[in-house]
Amino acid sequence: MALLNQVSAQVDRACLLLAKLALTGMALTVLLQIWARYGFDYPFSWTEELARYLMIWAGLLGATCAFKRRLDPTVVQVNPEDKGLLHRAIFALTVVIFLAPILYYSFYGPNMTFERGFLWRSSNRLSQGMGINMALVGAIVPLSCAVLLLHLAALLTKHKVPQ
Structure with a gap:
């Protein structure tokens, strides 16, 4: 159980770092686009596309970090750290x-x-703009789902449920 929590914490750190890098890259790409458009009057064709893909990766990686910290918006107000088995289930x-x-x-x-x-x-x-395989962009979807399931398992095993 402690190993699962350690793995979850390490994956969370990696996701947070990658989300920060994606956000920074997105901001720099948008600044480059503005500079090229108004400074040179020649906008690059790939900057908007790259910024969009970085936004997708940053958003989904950030969602895993929010889930880990219990900062995500919820529909059902159930506390997974509640000791009751029914609430956790x-x-x-x-x-x-x-x-x-x-x-x-x-x-x-x-x-x-x-x-x-x-x-x-x-x-x-x-x-169209960058010529990259769209599976590289879409790979974040199952990756973030897997990370969310890892965090869920770690969260559920964090506290012992009374018998």
Whole structure:
């Protein structure tokens, strides 16, 4: 149990660092776009696209950090650190109900067809401005879901439930 919490904390630190780097990169990219547009009267074609992709990565990585710190907006006001087994089960169930379809459709499409999954379809497309594989951009979706499930498991095992 302590190992799970340590792994969750290390992953959280990495996600926070990557989110900060993505936000910084996004801000610098937007500044470069402004400078090129108004300073040189020649805007780059790739800066808006890069800023958008960095925003996606920063937002989803930041969401995992907010979840870890319990700063995320919630629909159901259930405290997972409550000692009651029912409260913890409801909390875990709401998170899993939200994340399970996202994870499933990231990899599989209808009839469990891998080729119709989100990542496979994205891997067949290139971005217009930068020419990068769109699966690299979309990979953050299942990655952030996996990190959220790791944080959920660590949160649920953090405190012993009374028998």
